[in-house]
Amino acid sequence: MRNLMNQLRLAAARLSPGRAAVAAMLLGPLVGALLAYGAIAAQEANEVKIDNFVFNPAELTIAVGTTVKFVNHDDIPHSVVDKNKAFRSKALDTDDSFSFTFANAGSFDYFCGLHPHMTGKIIVK
Amino acid sequence: MAKKGLDEKGLGRREVLECMLWAGTGVLWTVSGGIPHSVGLIGEAAAAEPTGFTFLQMSDSHIGFDKAANPDTLGTLREAVGKVKAMPTKPSFIIHTGDITHLSKPAEFDNADKIFGETGVPIRWVPGEHDIIDEERGKAYLERYGKGSKGAGWYSFDDHGVHFIGLVNVVDLKGGGLGNLGAEQLAWLEADLKDKSNSTPIVVFAHIPLQVVYKEWGWGTEDGTRALELLKRFGSVTVLNGHIHQLAQKVEGNMTFHTAMSTAFPQPAPGSAPSPGPMVVPADQLRSKLGLSSVSVVQGNKPLAIVDKTLAG
Numbered sequence: 485m486r487n488l489m490n491q492l493r494l495a496a497a498r499l500s501p502g503r504a505a506v507a508a509m510l511l512g513p514l515v516g517a518l519l520a521y522g523a524i525a526a527q528e529a530n531e532v533k534i535d536n537f538v539f540n541p542a543e544l545t546i547a548v549g550t551t552v553k554f555v556n557h558d559d560i561p562h563s564v565v566d567k568n569k570a571f572r573s574k575a576l577d578t579d580d581s582f583s584f585t586f587a588n589a590g591s592f593d594y595f596c597g598l599h600p601h602m603t604g605k606i607i608v609k
Numbered sequence: 610m611a612k613k614g615l616d617e618k619g620l621g622r623r624e625v626l627e628c629m630l631w632a633g634t635g636v637l638w639t640v641s642g643g644i645p646h647s648v649g650l651i652g653e654a655a656a657a658e659p660t661g662f663t664f665l666q667m668s669d670s671h672i673g674f675d676k677a678a679n680p681d682t683l684g685t686l687r688e689a690v691g692k693v694k695a696m697p698t699k700p701s702f703i704i705h706t707g708d709i710t711h712l713s714k715p716a717e718f719d720n721a722d723k724i725f726g727e728t729g730v731p732i733r734w735v736p737g738e739h740d741i742i743d744e745e746r747g748k749a750y751l752e753r754y755g756k757g758s759k760g761a762g763w764y765s766f767d768d769h770g771v772h773f774i775g776l777v778n779v780v781d782l783k784g785g786g787l788g789n790l791g792a793e794q795l796a797w798l799e800a801d802l803k804d805k806s807n808s809t810p811i812v813v814f815a816h817i818p819l820q821v822v823y824k825e826w827g828w829g830t831e832d833g834t835r836a837l838e839l840l841k842r843f844g845s846v847t848v849l850n851g852h853i854h855q856l857a858q859k860v861e862g863n864m865t866f867h868t869a870m871s872t873a874f875p876q877p878a879p880g881s882a883p884s885p886g887p888m889v890v891p892a893d894q895l896r897s898k899l900g901l902s903s904v905s906v907v908q909g910n911k912p913l914a915i916v917d918k919t920l921a922g
Contacts, residue, residue: 536884537826559676559887561712561742567784575742577712578676595784598738601827603785 531555532604534562534576534596539604548608551585563597572597635667635689636869637700638847640771645812645847645865662769665693665700665730666814668851669871671739672721673711678874678887682711686724689872693728701768703730706851706869707737707779707816713749722753736762737816737852738779747780763794765801772805774798776815778830788817788830788852795835807842814849820859820866823879828853837864853885 533540534556546552554564556576564573564582570592573582586592586608596602638645640662667689674682693703705725710717725732734754741747741761751762758764761780766773776798778788790798805811813819819836821829830836840846846864854871855878874887882888 537886538884559674559678561739563742565784574744575712593784595782597782598742599827600782600784600786601825 532564532606534558534602537562537596537599537602539594539596539602542603543605543607545607545609546586548589549585549587550608551583552606553581553583555579555581561598562602564594565597567593567595635665635693635703636867637663637665639663640769640810645771645810645845662771663698663700664768665703666706666849666867666869667703667872668706668869669708669737669854669873670705670721671708671711671871671873673714673717674873674887676887678889682873683720683724686721686872690724690727693730699728699730701730703728703732704773704775704812704814704849705732705734706814706849707735708739708851708871709734709737711739713740713743715749718749718753733766733773733775733814734762735775735777735815736779738782741779759797760791760794763797771810771812774801774811774813776813776819776836778815778817778819778833783831786831787821787824787827788815788819788833790830790832790836795832795839798836799839802839805843808844810845810847811840811843812847812849813840816850817852818850818857818866818868819848822853822857822868826879826885828879828885840864853879 530544530546530550530552532544532552532554534554535558537558537560539554544552554573554576556562556578559578561575561577561580563575564571564584566572571584571594573584575598576582586606589608592606592608594604594606670686671682672686679685693700703725709721736747736750736754740750743749747761751758755762758775761777762775763777764775776790776794778790780789781791782789802811813836815830817830818828819830819833821833823829837848841863844863848864848866850866850868851871853868854874854876855868856870857866857868859866875890876885877888
């Protein structure tokens, strides 16, 4: 995905300014579509699933500024609570989700406020 | 009732599951000689002729839950309440050990109140973790049931010479931990017990088991042993809990621990499934297994400490 984007940029750079503008106009929608696709792919990658009273993945490493989505797939409500109170979701019923954008680097230990034996960790670099 | 005892092989998982009763109604308790005994599940012959002071424990109604394990929790509660209404002698009161609702929604509380109200019996509540997940984290529960209580809803009262204590162990839970009473409540408990003589029968009730039933699933209370330390000097202590949606009874010295079934849905026996949570059982088993007298699985070196139930006391 990124390689493809880079190749497109390189191809555009090799063109003369005039042609580059035309190429950019032509490629614009494609690049936009690719960027959108990339965003969706990234979002899915940054999802923590709650299944059978377990956060999965239990540990997730992300870049600063990434949004993580927590989705509850259980028949029982769960919540997502940071140990140091950086974030706290409301109770998530079946298929409900909670998203949080990690603006700062650090290690975030979290747990379920209803079933605190359920724990997970987000590492933001 | 004579206990059958474990044979050398112990009970297999299947047998344990067969013994497990899921669609709970309520457990009737009576006090004789200052010691509470469980008389039996309501609807059973043993519970039909109670004498003297009785009270009933009901638990985990989860009104609002509508998934596969029981799409009609209101219906099963209504059935359980119907059995209470049919009792020849009404119990003095009902103890509800929490998870009245599934999601703490006003309509769920309303529906529960309406059906429980049909019993015509006073109800003593404690919250489960499902009762305090409104936006303001427990305000809805306290407004409804917290009158005269302290903190997150704990209180005590006396009836027929028995001292009853309702504790709250579902608030301010710590990551990686279990149920939690907290320093404030423990201090209150210590003060509450201070003037009580050792011969006062004590009944303690709370949602999550005070002792650790199964740590891996969070079935226990982090500082529960501190409460039990305070209760150790008493000659008769009965601890009633819910949360695990199955019967488990254990006797340790002067203390008897008992967990109640849910009126909503069963959960697997500790360690018998990858996780706790609503367990789907065949529909024809839903209401048909309310007979407990033959069950006796005692705690020992077996993997499971479930259901030691001496119905005759």
